[in-house]
Amino acid sequence: MNLLNLVLALPLAGFLVTLVLPKNNANVIRLFALILSLAVFVLSLGLAAPFHETGNGNWFVTDVPWIQSPEIRYHVGLDGLSLWLVLLSTLLTPVSILVSWKYIDRRVKEFYAFLLLLEFGLIGVFVAWDLFLFYVFWEVSLVPMYFLIGVWGHERRIYAAVKFFLYTMAGSVLMLAAIIFLYNKAGTFDYVNLVDLLQRGRLVLTSQEQLLLFLAFFVAFAIKVPLFPLHTWLPDAHVEAPTAGSIMLAAVMLKMGCYGLVRFCLPMFPQAAHRCQSWIVILAIIGIIYGALVAMVQPNMKKLVAYSSVSHLGFVVLGVFSFTQNGLDGAVYQMLNHGISTGALFMLVGYLYERTHSLEIKDYGGVSTPAPLLATVFLITMLASIGLPTLNNFVGEYLVLQGSAAVNFNWTIAAAVGVILSACYMLWLYQRVFVGETNKSLSHHHPFLDMNGRELAAALPLVVLMVWMGVYTKTFLPMVSAANQRIIEQSKTGVETLVETQGGKRIAELRELVHGR
């Protein structure tokens, strides 16, 4: 059993053990979940090690049969794209557990069990190289999140949970159909095989087929990202979810969609991706500006952060569909950055909620006076989120915009407006919540306390990462770049091969299809 399998199996084992732990001793359950998730995190750090030996390949690969007929394989492995998303999941799980320590006081056992199951599903999604296995993990991660929102959420939790579930299901059904179609055509679920077959022209899809398959995958992922106008499940899900649910949802789960776009949509259906480029980019840019403008007028802090996610993830989609090295590098870096800074924002909003039981901005004001530490951490997180240089988001945003500028400068002009707007809604939020005279209703029931040691311990790793990823990208970016380089190669050669196999007559038509837009 290699390290990757261990990292994947431990959360599942933890989930099963938690289920049989006695339910009356909540602290034992909390402690168990925390220690287990910390162990997983520490182990997962070792996953980065083989990069320098394998260079541009995959590492920690396991490829064994799972089901004979139809042939489904347990094929998992890592590359520079998967690696950091796995680490993001393993880092944010213990963080979420720490955040929930006091916040979750009923059905404690089930809560932590679901959190560990969620971790299992998320890691699985990022490491699966078999389409069916990927689909299984995709669904596995959906279930615990549904319950986290539906059971431990706020007043309208059922509506939000069902909306979240139906939205995602609608997409995943399309994806399943596409996966089965591919299997019927190629006789394999294996992603590596499929890409290889497609590239060498052994598996030929008509442009019609390719377009439909691309769209099936794309819609599933776009809902998850979420891309405008498929985003309306997100604000509801976030507002109703408990803090840990919001953190995992924003920080990791949305990345499943982004990851899928990069991993599957580009290398498997390059022509269709190119064909749809311009309208996808337009949706992404609308999302950037629209999300920011709607965030600006939200009276509810969590909704504000949720809409800001719509805006930030628009940058990711823009970067991916620029099909450039800079754009893709920036997009993947931005996935990680968004995970860290938005995860931290939801955490801090959660801390505020625990103190006053309100998410409404108007119930706050002048919080920096009683809670200077909380205000400072929020300030740093906010600055990261609005892309201040020396903090993480800047590098990602910069590369995305640079990538899109190389393709179409107008896209960059439009998207960069989002950078201005992000400062507007965030600074306004900060001013209304933290600055000014202290709102008298704040200390109505209890004194308003600053962050305690546990809360700080959960926030500090994220703050450190914001600075680290902002000033020293060498730790992260080369691996991401290497993986993206391969994906760009794959999406390119796919085009050329097809052009060759289709014969001279269609070449001109296809060229126009690919390069013309």
Added chain:
Amino acid sequence: MQHLWLIPLLPLAGFLINGLIGKRLPNFPVSVIAVASVALSFGWVLKTLSALGPLETAHVEHYYTWFQSGTLNVGVDLAVDRLTAVMLLVVTGVGLLIHIYAIGYMAHEGGYYRFFSYMNLFMFFMLTLVLGANFLLMFVGWEGVGLCSYLLIGFYTLKKSAGDAAKKAFIVNRIGDFGFSLAMFLVVVNFGSLDFQKVFDAVRPMPVEQSAGLLTAIALLFFVGATGKSAQVPLYVWLPDAMEGPTPVSALIHAATMVTAGVYMTARASVIFERSPMAMDVVAVVGVVTAAMAATIGITQFDIKKVFAYSTVSQLGYMFIACGAGAFSAGIYHLVTHAFFKALLFLGAGSVIHALGGEQDLRHMGGLMKKIPITFGVLACAWLAISGVPGFSGFYSKDEILMAAHHSSPWIYWVGVVTAGMTAFYVSRAMFLCFFGSYRGHHHPHESPFVMWGPLGVLAVLSVIGGWCFNVPHYLAPMFPLAEGAHDETLVYISVAFGLGGIALAFLMYVVSPGIPDVIANALGPIYRLVYHKYLVDELYGAVIVSPLVNGSRALLWRFMDAGLIDGIVNGTATMSRTVGGVLRLFQSGSIRSYAAWVTVGCVVLLMVLGVMAGGVQ
């Protein structure tokens, strides 16, 4: 290796120490750490510059790769050339004096450690801005100083107006930075790098653009950034509001250093600007319009800091006139002398405010000459310097600018000369209202301590001799060749005459017969009120941009589009499926017999359909 990194990192260390543990320290060690970090940085600048000697070419140091993606490589590289050397001396030198002054000024304010840690952080970013060897590192400093400006304008966190001003400063600067970043994207797309050396080497062989082209676009986008940071029309609106911050902040950030970053950037990118006459014209016109407009507003203001703030906007306009006329070294020259006399004006104003227990309104001052004579003495030096009195520092640099302006387009010279007269008038007005006549306030004025007037004394000396002592254009001549052409003495006499005339007019109106201003104000009526209310530009921006954006987002995008339209479709789909599901549920009664019946019915229907289809095929 000169270890240039020490220059910005020393203040950063001061920031980290005071930021992390300053709260638990008494005031004295906090100020020692803050001042020492800047003093050491200043010392290191002196040591480096003396070690590097004449600096004929730039000295570049590479530390590590910040990020690499594809062929784009951005390094953390610092560089010193003569332009940077001038900036380094101004930033660390004036910065040090202001830090010392702040020990006294901030002694009785809360948040002492917070103030000094932000100031140190500012020094770090400002030094990064001037030392960066590529556009992106300059941008790091550029946004970083904006952050510190935000933090320090909003330093008095309990005041709502301070919070508003801070937010406004950041957002308006972000609009400028939008231009800056777009310019960088264009640079990378076309030249493949952000390093000054590589980009400028690629631009040099390019021809001068007779009509708008790539270089014009890049230059103008960079200039959008400059109008934000250096408070030029149309993005100047944040600077007057920025006076909400403590006075040392106004002196350091909003007069001497940060706001001049746009001038530095324009000079740094001069290779690009010079190849686009159109961009140069835009720079000059924006500069002269800003200079004149801000000066008219300055005449009408009563808040002593506001008067000096509009004066800063106006003087920055002069620097851009120089840049637009191609006399970049004259712009930098004025940047240096302005740093001396404007820092002194603000710190002197701070000393007055300090003496009067927080009073900033000129109408409640008067007759302070005898009560705080040292402050008056040093302020007088700054006053004569900014008025362009011959021999004082401002005279030399303003002279250079007006000469260059006359050389490129005479009308700019004439507007500049009139503005110089207005400048002399409104600064004199402030001086007379403050120090002459009889005292109109209630507080008992007291002179500031030595720690405050000591730095003022140094700045006063610099304001007097800084002009002929430091011949900046001569030093920068290898980078920016001196303008040819005869030095026209007449033009100098004219501008001096306007300056002295402004002082004389102010003396007449505010000392000899103080009733005149009201008469004029009443006579001009609506025009006076329009100027007094700053041409209602803030109100215009609010009505045309801010309100439609906020209200439109709320009503149209959120309520209508998001909650109404999209969710309406989603929920409608859900309702519809529930209805359909309700009908379908009738089929799923749970009774085996009814299932059997339906299966039979289904089979029959299916067979019939198949039969019909088969028949159809045959």
